[in-house]
Amino acid sequence: MEYFEVLLLGLLVVCGISTCVTKNLLASLVIFLAYSVLMSILWALMKAPDLAVTEAAVGAGISGILLFITLKKLRDIRRKADDEKDRLS
Amino acid sequence: MKKTGFLERLRDWDADRFDLTEKTAGDMHPDLSPKPLKQEIPDAPLERLATRGERAFDRLYPVLALVLGTVMIVFLFLTVLDLPPYGAADNPAHNEVTARYLGSGTAETGAVNAVAGVILDYRAFDTLGESHVLYAAITAVLILLLVQSDAPEADDPGARLMERDPILTVTASVIAPIVILFGVYNMLTGHLGPGGGFSGGAIVGAGLILLSFAFGPHRMKRIVTFRTFRIASISALCFYSVSKLYSFFCGANGLHTIFSPGTPSRILSAGLILPLNIAVGVVVSFTMYGLYSLFERGRIG
Amino acid sequence: MNDFLMKLWDSRFAVAAVILFAVGFVTLLLHRNLIKKIIGLNIMDTAAYLLLTSLGYIENRLSPILRGDDTDPAHYVNPLPAGLVLTGIVVSVSVTAVLLALTIRLYRRYHSLNVDEIYKMAQKEHGV
Numbered sequence: 271m272e273y274f275e276v277l278l279l280g281l282l283v284v285c286g287i288s289t290c291v292t293k294n295l296l297a298s299l300v301i302f303l304a305y306s307v308l309m310s311i312l313w314a315l316m317k318a319p320d321l322a323v324t325e326a327a328v329g330a331g332i333s334g335i336l337l338f339i340t341l342k343k344l345r346d347i348r349r350k351a352d353d354e355k356d357r358l359s
Numbered sequence: 360m361k362k363t364g365f366l367e368r369l370r371d372w373d374a375d376r377f378d379l380t381e382k383t384a385g386d387m388h389p390d391l392s393p394k395p396l397k398q399e400i401p402d403a404p405l406e407r408l409a410t411r412g413e414r415a416f417d418r419l420y421p422v423l424a425l426v427l428g429t430v431m432i433v434f435l436f437l438t439v440l441d442l443p444p445y446g447a448a449d450n451p452a453h454n455e456v457t458a459r460y461l462g463s464g465t466a467e468t469g470a471v472n473a474v475a476g477v478i479l480d481y482r483a484f485d486t487l488g489e490s491h492v493l494y495a496a497i498t499a500v501l502i503l504l505l506v507q508s509d510a511p512e513a514d515d516p517g518a519r520l521m522e523r524d525p526i527l528t529v530t531a532s533v534i535a536p537i538v539i540l541f542g543v544y545n546m547l548t549g550h551l552g553p554g555g556g557f558s559g560g561a562i563v564g565a566g567l568i569l570l571s572f573a574f575g576p577h578r579m580k581r582i583v584t585f586r587t588f589r590i591a592s593i594s595a596l597c598f599y600s601v602s603k604l605y606s607f608f609c610g611a612n613g614l615h616t617i618f619s620p621g622t623p624s625r626i627l628s629a630g631l632i633l634p635l636n637i638a639v640g641v642v643v644s645f646t647m648y649g650l651y652s653l654f655e656r657g658r659i660g
Numbered sequence: 661m662n663d664f665l666m667k668l669w670d671s672r673f674a675v676a677a678v679i680l681f682a683v684g685f686v687t688l689l690l691h692r693n694l695i696k697k698i699i700g701l702n703i704m705d706t707a708a709y710l711l712l713t714s715l716g717y718i719e720n721r722l723s724p725i726l727r728g729d730d731t732d733p734a735h736y737v738n739p740l741p742a743g744l745v746l747t748g749i750v751v752s753v754s755v756t757a758v759l760l761a762l763t764i765r766l767y768r769r770y771h772s773l774n775v776d777e778i779y780k781m782a783q784k785e786h787g788v
Contacts, residue, residue, distance in 0.1 A: 279676040286680045286703050290687040295695055296372035302699050309706055316673075316713050317723040318742040319553030320474045321749070323545065327561035328753050332647050333702065335568055336753075339654040340760045341695070344377060344767050351771055374693050377773040417776075424689035428682060435678045444670035446719035453718065453738050460740065461733040465726055473724035473739040478746060489747050496754030503761040552725055557750055643750070650757050654764070 275315060282308050299337050306330040469628045470550040478555075479632045479639075483603050486635075490596060490642050497646045497653075504653045524573075531573030538566035546640035550628070556636040560643025567648040576656060583652075585659045588645050595641040602631055673714030680707035692774045694763045698756060705752040709745045716741030 285305040292298040306329035314322035370376070443450045460481065461473055470476035478486050539562075546559030571579045622628055649659045668675055680703055687700030716738035724739035763773070770778045 276672060279672060283676060283679050283683075286683045289699055289703065290683055290691070290696065293374050294369065294372050295374050295377070295693075296369065298696070298699065302702070305703070306706070309710065312710070313713060316717045317721065317737045318474075318713055318716070318745075319723055319725070320472070320555060320558070321709075321713060321742050321745055323553050324555075324558040324561070324746055324749055327558045327565065328749055329702075329706070331565045332561055332650075333753055333756055335565070335651060336654060336757055336760055337695070337699075339651065340764060341372065343654065343764055344773070345371065347764075347768055348377065348771065374696065374773070377693070377695075377767075421690055424686070428686045428689065431685065432678065432682045435681065436675075439671055439674045439678055440664075440667055442671050442674050442715075445673050445714055446717050448718050448734075450715065450718070452715050452741070457738045457740055458733040461724065461726070461736050462731050465731055471726050473726060473736065474742045474746065477739055477743040482743065485747055489750055492751050493754050496758050499758050500761040503758075503765055553723075555746075557746060654760070 556639025564647025
């Protein structure tokens with residue numbers, strides 16, 4: 271059990287570091303969602319089921335959706351600006 | 360449309376693709392800038408900061424940040440060495456407050472789940488503040504992202520394409536009811552097991568978001584409009600405030616109250632915790648859906 | 661040395677929390693990209709919650725959902741940190757939403773996620 275905990279903690283640290291190092295924003299978001307799921311498993315191991323449910327729903331669900339929607343919106347804005355630039359030139 | 364591979368499309372999300380390119384430099388959003396910014400920001404790459412002090416700060420900043428981070432980590436590790444070991448029963452965090460909450464919590468609040476008893480009865484004031492923080496957050500997002508309602512419908516080919524996607528529609532029509540049902544179950548049994556208003560509300564909100572993804576804003580208008588959003592959030596927050604006000608004045612410290620704890624481990628027990636869970640769940644679910652809707656379409660509903 | 665390692669092993673959750681907090685902090689300070697900064701802030705949040713929750717855990721005890729008539733506090737873990745962290749998670753998602761909305765507004769105006777570029781353009785715009 272202890273080794274499983276340490277394995278999860280190691281994965282958590284790896285996920286945290288690679289989220290911050292990855293250049294691609296989409297990939298870094300996906301890694302961040304994996305980080306949230308690992309965190310919720312750890313909370314279930316720590317006998318805090320309320321926290322595990324909430325983190326799985328909020329951290330991995332709602333935060334992820336908001337970040338993805340933001341990225342999509344930013345890409346749409348960039349494409350629109352690029353198109354207008356192309357049309358003008 | 361040009362055919363592109365998966366990796367090519369993935370590269371669309373590279374971090375530096377979002378930074379200012381020469382192509383987009385000086386091209387500002389027309390609605391937001393009253394004066395033409397094109398003359399002020401030339402198409403040529405921006406030159407570095409002017410003064411020497413600012414340039415020195417620019418160069419020193421990473422070094423200073425690393426030094427600050429290292430110092431902080433060293434101090435935090437020194438603190439960790441003094442912490443009690445993980446999982447020890449004589450940890451000073453486990454004091455008489457915990458013993459009281461666990462020992463007489465069920466008799467006083469009627470909640471089998473001690474966490475629900477703590478956050479919705481003993482410390483319900485925190486939870487009231489938290490619901491208002493959520494409401495304040497969505498108000499701030501509303502101010503920042505709301506577009507005029509008379510503006511033409513945003514033409515989003517991606518969204519229209521997704522509405523017709525049969526895989527997404529069929530999957531959503533199967534999964535979303537189950538997700539929403541699980542959320543409601545979570546909300547209603549917060550005093551009996553893991554769950555409660557926050558997680559249940561977030562799950563219901565996620566189900567609504569999934570429905571909106573699959574069936575588009577036009578059909579979602581039958582379920583959630585700005586009017587329902589306003590009425591539901593405001594009445595839930597007001598119900599929470601009024602019932603907790605009553606409970607603070609009349610029910611604290613074992614005074615007589617009309618809300619009895621009931622028989623623990625029944626659905627209709629635990630006094631005010633069940634209605635408060637429902638109120639919190641309504642606020643959270645509508646707020647989550649409203650946040651998604653504001654980010655995606657610039658309006659609620 | 662062995663003693664020191666034993667100490668670290670005993671408080672392994674706190675060590676992981678400190679490392680994650682540092683990772684988030686350095687990201688927040690050093691990354692120029694606004695989205696990365698927001699993710700770093702989220703990582704710092706969860707690291708603090710991890711530390712708090714790990715302080716509430718007691719070995720060989722049950723989760724704080726009372727079984728039957730057994731209300732002996734010596735049989736359950738501490739429910740108090742869980743309650744605190746539950747509040748914190750929802751507040752952190754509200755903060756994330758507000759930050760993302762601000763990011764969208766900034767991107768609409770300046771077409772950049774780089775803090776330095778935005779700062780420079782804002783300076784130019786206001787003629788400083």
